[in-house]
Amino acid sequence: MVNLRKKIVKWLTFLLLFVFLTSCFLNYSNSGVPITWFPKQMVLELSENFQKLIKQRPCTCTHCISQSKVSSWFDQRFNQTMQPLLTASNAMMEEDTYQWWLRLQRERKPNNLSDIVKELFSLVPGNVDPVLDKRSVGCRRCAVVGNSGNLRASSYGSDIDSHDFVLRMNRAPTVGFEADVGSRTTHHLVYPESFRELGENVNMVLVPFKTTDLQWVISATTTGTITHTYVPVPPKIKVKQEKILIYHPAFIKYVFDNWLQGHGRYPSTGILSVIFSMHVCDEVDLYGFGADSKGNWHHYWENNPSAGAFRKTGVHDGDFESNVTTTLASINKIRIFKGR
Template sequence: MATVRRRTLKALAGLIVFIFFTSFVLNYSHIAVTTTWSPKQMVIELSENFKKLMTYSHRPCTCAHCLSQRGVSPWFDERFNWSMQPLLTAQNAVLEDDTYSWWLRLQREKRPSDLNDTVKMLFQVVPGHVDPLLEKKPWGCRRCAVVGNSGNLRESSYGSQIDNHDFVLRMNKAPTAGFEVDVGSKTTHHLLYPESFRELAENVSMVLVPFKTLDLEWVVSATTTGTISHTYVPVPAKIKVKKDRILIYHPAFIKYVFDSWLQGHGRYPSTGILSVIFSLHICDEVDLYGFGADSKGNWHHYWENNPSAGAFRKTGVHDGDFESVVTATLASINKIRIFKGR
């Protein structure tokens, strides 16, 4: 024990000497030209540098502003659960009873298969560990763009700006081909469910958002036998996504978004808000594009002309208005930025 203490004291003393010497060299070279060096000034500089070092060591990233920084907003701190894991793995696949019961009710599956058996089959096919790229590092600054599907992206010219992010998250059937100037061409992670599936480029990771047990079974089938071709609508029997590029959104994380962030509004969260809260847990800075209505108040997709645009807001499944309040509040406390387009 005494040896450990002596080593700790030596390390601390060495750190202080290093800071003092660095401060001396930098400050003396700056002020010697104009004034005489002052020991008092050096002590003040040493104190300030030490404070900066201690502050930096407790920051969750190296960005100018880290969105997961505690103590900035009580509203955010009440909702953001640092321990929640966004992705399902072989190590965290056991659901609490209340979470499992809630999840089963989302799409009212009548005779669901046993979840444990399904998960075992799932992780025999796809990786049962978290994608290392998604693990946040305290010395990094991961900038992420979450690209929604709103018509306000038309004529926005956000493409190059979006592609300049480290991660670009898209969702559901959103295309990029033909819309690159406004929506960009880069995608690192694409969130979807069986009924909203679209083929992805080889370098894109698919993040399945499971709303029912059948969705997990579909992943197994679609990458092997191709026996499942219908859920409540026709779905692709086979997909070309590489198995090691398939990630699974955690059902418990869906409930966390519903309980903590949506406060029970709607029946369950939309893929849009699920993507936003997902990004808060894997990114250091988050920019939102393609969310909300266009400048004329229409809610529609940028790739289609929909005469009944906006009808989905009142389906009773998702509460689009409350989800907009959540994202607007996040922007108002500088946790995210929202680019509203046209």
């Protein structure tokens, strides 16, 4: 028994040392944009990586998204190592990723990213699990709820609410539409210009398309000094700071490169939500994506003839994004509920 304990301690020590050295090498060998090391950061990262080693468990769903060798098309695109959330320990970006991100909305004079990130994570969680503790659940089911008018009279509400995670985006309301879109929301993806106030227990996932978006989070939870980006934005928000998560800019580029193959100028919030969910969930169901049965592109809460404008402007390639989700459904990686 004593010898067995000694062997266990020896192997645990070896694993800890290996993870520590690997972490140091990856962070210090990266030639990207430097991010200030925070107090206890290396200890936190070491602990995080070690926990992943000992907690890892297989998906118990009938069909698991991450299962390889089902489709070569999928395997060429899906990179399980990509972390969808920005944290204090993974905030350093490679130079080409950083420069690509700066060009998304042509920000001319961005402030120092290292300083912004340091201030940001002094206010919001900087040590959140980048895959939302996925492996603590054997089969996590996600509902990604888009904003299409095809949700009207769909009666999907109870089905949507039955999922472990329910992701919504931008200005999507639920009050008054519960029968069709559900009432639960666990994660709501927004950017400053699309923000709406959220329920008390909803996690806000900020999708930053520019450094100003990160600064807006700081401002909106403290001084309220940022009131305008390229349009007016809410100066203050009521979201609890511990409920604010940050979508990783490198993950946006991953979606653009791997999944959209460079189509459009940058990904829409919709496709970003879909790929995000594929990395944090084991089963993904899509609701409210695409046109309605009459071919109309409008939001379920309004009659907006210009709702599909981004399909034509080149900012987002809606048709290509739709092809991606359709292909994912055809190989049983996701399910799409088309509504009315």
